[in-house]
Amino acid sequence: MRPIYITDLDHTFLRSDLSLSPFSIEAWNSKAEHALMGVATARSFTKSKELLSQLHINAPMILLDGSIIVTPEREIIDLKTIGKTLGDAIVEVGLQYDIDPFIIGIKDRDINEAFLYPRRLNDYQRDVLKGYKDDPRMQFNPDNRTMEENLKIVYFGYEGQLRPLYEAVKSTFGKEVEAKLSPEKYGGGWFLTLLHPEGDKAHALQKVMDHLGRDTEDVTVFGDSVNDIGMFKLAGTSVAVSNALEEVKSVADIVLPHSNDEDAVARYLELN
Incomplete structure (x- = not known):
């Protein structure tokens, strides 16, 4: 084999x-x-x-x-996607910690993706966004709402802000969401990625x-x-x-x- x-x-x-x-x-x-x-x-x-x-x-x-x-x-x-109801509920928890997410969703079964970026950007999010300049998948998300099928919801920022949010997400949603908090050691920030539990x-x-x-x-x-x-x-x-x-x-x-x-x-x- x-x-x-x-x-x-x-x-x-x-x-x-x-x-x-x-x-x-x-x-x-x-x-x-x-x-x-x-x-x-x-x-x-x-x-x-x-x-x-x-x-x-x-x-x-x-x-x-x-x-x-x-x-x-x-x-x-x-x-494996996060539905809109759960996705919007996650965003609402994030708002309690004064941070908006990037949202990556799928528009159709041809794997056409949409990358939604938020109305408010911290310094680290601005740096991330620079890497996607002129990318046609990027869409401004002024209402801060998720899509019908969300592949992942990602928060970029700093540990002092994201760790409490990580704990709040785990406490609020339990096994409904897979949450991963990790340093991005090359850029100096942290990211919190939220996925379907599988x-x-x-x-x-x-x-x-x-x-x-x-x-x-x-x-x-x-x-x-x-x-x-x-x-x-x-x-x-x-x-x-x-x-x-x-x-x-x-x-x-x-x-x-x-x-x-x-x-x-x-x-x-x-x-x-």
């Missing part, structure tokens, strides 16, 4: 400037000749395909932290393996951040890059001596 490799993108496989080195491209495509190669990322289908246009991806893609699984040909395998990478990885008819023991995964931990605990082999958060390294089977900017994943693929 062909081996299976699934990697996170930002700060794991991609370099910090979002590029891929010729070495990483060659290592990936060479491995794809006799292995199944996929990704598990917080990014959307559109952006992932753009960033990975030079790679041969031949396994299902786990996107938006696990809320959607699609084939490279854009066919939906699984979709919309995380761990549940998505199980779905992918079921789709492939394989056991989770057969897959090797790579990552660096909090949203990778559930996936690490499920996979047969979990591999952290050297720049991963310490809590990720602590649950990894292997910690690589190289960072994402040193082609850590590609080096591993070349040797295994």
Whole structure:
């Protein structure tokens, strides 16, 4: 049976400037000749395909932290969304902490996405928004309301503001929502991601393996951040890059001596 490799993108496989080195491209495509190669990322289908246009991806893609699984040909395998009633209730809790979210929703079954940005932006949110300049998916959301199908609701800010909101969301909604709070150590801020309770990478990885008819023991995964931990605990082999958060390294089977900017994943693929 062909081996299976699934990697996170930002700060794991991609370099910090979002590029891929010729070495990483060659290592990936060479491995794809006799292995199944996929990704598990917080990014959307559109952006992932753009960033990975030079790679041969031949396994299902786990996107938006696990809320959607699609084939490279854009066919939906699984979709986990937060409905509008629950989404709007979450936004109301956020207002108590004086912060508005970014909302990522799906408009149709062709995976056309909408990124709603709020009426009020803190400094960290403004920096994030700069990275989406001229992106046609971005829509101003003056009413601060969610969509009918929300893939994830994301708050960007600082720990002192987001940790109390995180605790309030958990207390208010319990198992209705999967909440992940994590530092964005490269930008200095924090982010709180809210998903369907089965919309995380761990549940998505199980779905992918079921789709492939394989056991989770057969897959090797790579990552660096909090949203990778559930996936690490499920996979047969979990591999952290050297720049991963310490809590990720602590649950990894292997910690690589190289960072994402040193082609850590590609080096591993070349040797295994």
